[in-house]
Amino acid sequence: MRRYEQVVSNIRRRIEAGTLKPGERLPSVRALSGLTGFSMVTVHHAYVLLEGEGLIEARPRTGFFVTHQARTLDTFPDAPAAGTDRPSAPVPIDSLNFRVMASWHNKDQEAFGAVYPSGDIFPRRKINQTLRQVLLRDPERAPETDAPEGDPLLREIIARRAAQRGIIVRPRDVLITGGGLQGLDICVGAITKPGDTVLVETPTFFPLLDTLRRRHLLALEIYSHPKTGIDPDQFAHLLERNQVAACLLMPVNHYPTGVTYTEETMRQIVRLASARRVPIIENDIFGSLSYATEFTPSLKTFDADGTVIQFSSLPGLSSSGYGIGWIVSEQFYNMLLEQKFFTNLFAGDGPLQRAAAEYIAGGHYDRPLRGIRDTLAQRMQRGLGLIAGLLPKDCAVSRPSGGFVCWVRGPQGFDATSASRQALQANISLAPGPMFSPAASFRNFLALNFSFEWTAERIEKLKAIANLMHPNASLY
Numbered sequence: 001m002r003r004y005e006q007v008v009s010n011i012r013r014r015i016e017a018g019t020l021k022p023g024e025r026l027p028s029v030r031a032l033s034g035l036t037g038f039s040m041v042t043v044h045h046a047y048v049l050l051e052g053e054g055l056i057e058a059r060p061r062t063g064f065f066v067t068h069q070a071r072t073l074d075t076f077p078d079a080p081a082a083g084t085d086r087p088s089a090p091v092p093i094d095s096l097n098f099r100v101m102a103s104w105h106n107k108d109q110e111a112f113g114a115v116y117p118s119g120d121i122f123p124r125r126k127i128n129q130t131l132r133q134v135l136l137r138d139p140e141r142a143p144e145t146d147a148p149e150g151d152p153l154l155r156e157i158i159a160r161r162a163a164q165r166g167i168i169v170r171p172r173d174v175l176i177t178g179g180g181l182q183g184l185d186i187c188v189g190a191i192t193k194p195g196d197t198v199l200v201e202t203p204t205f206f207p208l209l210d211t212l213r214r215r216h217l218l219a220l221e222i223y224s225h226p227k228t229g230i231d232p233d234q235f236a237h238l239l240e241r242n243q244v245a246a247c248l249l250m251p252v253n254h255y256p257t258g259v260t261y262t263e264e265t266m267r268q269i270v271r272l273a274s275a276r277r278v279p280i281i282e283n284d285i286f287g288s289l290s291y292a293t294e295f296t297p298s299l300k301t302f303d304a305d306g307t308v309i310q311f312s313s314l315p316g317l318s319s320s321g322y323g324i325g326w327i328v329s330e331q332f333y334n335m336l337l338e339q340k341f342f343t344n345l346f347a348g349d350g351p352l353q354r355a356a357a358e359y360i361a362g363g364h365y366d367r368p369l370r371g372i373r374d375t376l377a378q379r380m381q382r383g384l385g386l387i388a389g390l391l392p393k394d395c396a397v398s399r400p401s402g403g404f405v406c407w408v409r410g411p412q413g414f415d416a417t418s419a420s421r422q423a424l425q426a427n428i429s430l431a432p433g434p435m436f437s438p439a440a441s442f443r444n445f446l447a448l449n450f451s452f453e454w455t456a457e458r459i460e461k462l463k464a465i466a467n468l469m470h471p472n473a474s475l476y
Contacts, residue, residue: 003036003038003042004038004042004043004045004046004049004292005046005292005401006036006038007032007036007038007042007043007046007047008046008049008050011026011046011050011055011056012050012055015055015066020066021066022066022067023065023066024065024066025062025063025064025065026047026056026063026064026065026066028063029043029044029047047064048378048381049377049381050064051064055067055385076225076226076227076396076398076409111429111449111452112428112429112430112431112448112449112461112462112465113420113429113430113431113447113448113449114429114449115206115207115255115431117289117315117372117376117404117449117451118404118449118451118452118453120452120453121371121372121375121376121451122368122372123368123371126359126364126368127355127356127359127364130355130358130359130362130364131351131352131355133355133358134351134354134355134358148175148337148340148341149172149174149175149176149337150174150175150176150177150326150353151176151350151353151354151356151357152171153354153357153358153361154176154324154353154354154356154357154360155171155172155174155176155326156171157357157360157361158171158174158176158326158328159171159173159174162300162328164294164295165295165296165297165298165300165301166297166301167298167300167301167303167310167328169328169330170330172333173328173329173330173333174326174327174328175326175327175328175329175333175336175337175340176324176325176326176353177311177324177325177326177327177340178323178324178325178349179313179323179324179325180283180285180311180312180313180325181207181211181285181325182323182325183285183311183312183313183325183326183327184207184208184211184281184283184311185211185343186311186327186336186339186340186343187281187309187311187327187336188208188211188212188215188217188246188248188281189215189339189343190332190335190336190338190339191245191246191279191281191309191332191335192215192217192245192246193245194215194216194217195216195217195218196217196218196245196246197217197218197219197220197242197243197244197245198212198217198218198219198220198244198245198246198247198248199219199220199221199222199235199238199239199242199244199246199247199248199278200212200219200220200221200222200247200248200249200438201221201222201223201224201229201230201248201249201250201254202221202222202223202224202436202437202438202439202441202442203224203256203257203407203433203436203437203442203445203447204224204248204250204436204437204438205250205254205255205256205283205436206431206435206436208248208283209438212248212438217245219438220238220242220244221437221438221439221441222234222235222238224254224257224259225257225259226257226259226396226398226407227259227398227399228259228261228262228265229251229254229259229260229261229262229265230249230261230265230269232265232268232269232272235268235269235272236272239272239273239276239278240276244278245278246278246279246280246281247273247278247279247280247281248280248281248283249269249280249281249282249283249299250282250283250284250286251265251266251269251282251298251299252284252286252287252290252296252297252298252402253286253287253289253290253296253400253401253402253403254403255286255403255405255447256405256406256407256431256436256447257398257400257406257407258380258398258399258400258401258402258403258405258406258407259398259400259401260290260296260401260402263297263301263302266297266298266299266301266302267302269299270299270302270303270307270308271302273307273308274303274304274305274307277307278307279307279308279309279331279332280299280307280308280309281309281311282298282299282300282308282309282310282311283311284298284300284310284311284312285311285312285313285315285325286315286402286403286404287312288312288314288315288369288373289315289372289373289376289402289403289404290373290401290402291373291374291376291377291380291400291401291402292401292402294366294369294370294373296402298310300328305331306329306330306331306332307331308329309327309328309329309332309336310327310328310329311325311326311327311328312325312326312328313325313326314356314360314365315369315372323349323352324349324352324353324356373402376402376403376404376451377402379404379450379451379452379453379454380400380404380406380450380451382450382454383406383448383450383454383462384397384399384406384450386454386459386462387408387448387462387466390462390463390466391408391410391466391469392410392411392469392470394411394412395408395409395410395411395469396408396409397409404449404450404451405447405448405449405450406447406448406450407445407446407447408445408446408447408448409444409445410444410445410446410469411444411469412444413444414443414444414468414469415443415444416430416432416433416434416442416443416444416445416446417432417434417443419432419446419465419468419469420432422468423464423465423468426461426464428461428464428465430446430448430465431446431447431448431449432445432446433445433446433447446465448465
């Protein structure tokens with residue numbers, strides 16, 4: 001647990017226990033810094049997050065106070081609840097709910113179920129300016145398709161940035177792709193064949209389920225707990241009892257729970273997969289969106305023999321039309337390159353890659369990315385604070401370490417799929433829990449995208465979503 005999270009957890013538990021009462025003044029930032037040994041910046045950051053949750057409020061020139069209406073939703077229990085066990089055998093994957101997915105492209109919809117963060121948090125002007133410069137400087141080369149492995153400078157930049165997370169790879173181990181999801185498709189296509197079994201977390205990043213379905217693969221589910229992620233013992237058990245071709249895991253800012261596995265859990269998972277020679281395809285497309293730091297360790301950090309194939313993206317560019325992603329692999333590189341060559345031969349994204357490389361090399365990327373992470377953290381905490389006062393008491397919500405989505409458990413009788421259909425009629429897009437499971441589990445769960453600016457209209461629509469979880473529900 002990070003230091004600011006320790007402060008948040010301590011204050012939250014004291015409020016819930018009643019040892020800090022509504023209206024009571026909290027220790028000053030300086031005083032709590034002295035008591036904990038943490039920096040004043042760390043303490044202040046924790047107070048800001050608690051204020052975003054609606055638990056405390058800042059009063060000018062007097063300090064921070066517990067709010068009079070302080071209320072928090074339950075978090076998920078440390079152990080899985082009864083009925084959350086996943087099938088221990090592989091299952092076929094049904095088609096996803098394309099009506100819900102298609103609605104995310106409708107500008108009239110309020111996309112609480114969108115798979116990507118709100119476009120307003122991304123800087124566009126400078127990256128577009130860089131692209132224009134690339135096109136004007138060498139117009140004859142502009143339409144060219146680069147070599148399938150990608151732009152050399154961009155590959156070098158990605159290798160250097162990976163080293164800041166403890167991932168030591170060579171530029172020649174980096175394969176540039178046309179976005180994170182293309183990286184997923186290349187990885188799955190290179191490592192598996194139709195009829196194979198792939199181990200996936202559940203709930204899972206649901207676009208990967210469509211990739212598995214189209215390639216006629218079977219999914220073996222392993223439960224990903226909203227607080228701790230997957231259990232290494234269960235992981236070992238499933239690998240021992242099943243013929244698994246590959247594992248598809250998202251250990252950093254997991255979508256949709258927002259959890260990040262502990263480093264010890266990551267280390268155990270890599271060790272177990274390596275011992276059984278089962279490759280891990282690590283989904284890291286939101287790995288740079290941790291609230292505390294960009295350089296969070298990942299499974300690849302603990303990979304000593306090339307067991308882990310990591311695919312990722314440049315989130316700071318994603319909303320500018322720059323579908324830039326990459327795959328990092330030493331052991332499987334040639335297989336991945338061949339797969340990309342035959343699926344993406346005429347991509348024509350050379351100018352985009354060169355512009356992205358110049359943009360990052362010029363020092364224009366890191367500061368905006370920090371702004372994106374800070375904005376996502378603030379909007380998430382604001383959303384969690386709002387929803388705490390709206391949902392029934394028997395609901396629970398995850399506490400994301402990064403990203404932009406939280407995982408909400410509704411009451412036992414709540415039908416998330418039915419609620420999603422009702423919400424569409426009011427131009428509200430939701431992602432119901434069954435979309436995140438090969439076996440269509442999590443009937444009373446929702447994933448909510450909290451990356452958007454909290455306008456009065458959007459808050460009203462969040463209230464409408466919450467109303468659907470109450471008895472005799474209606475939208476308004």
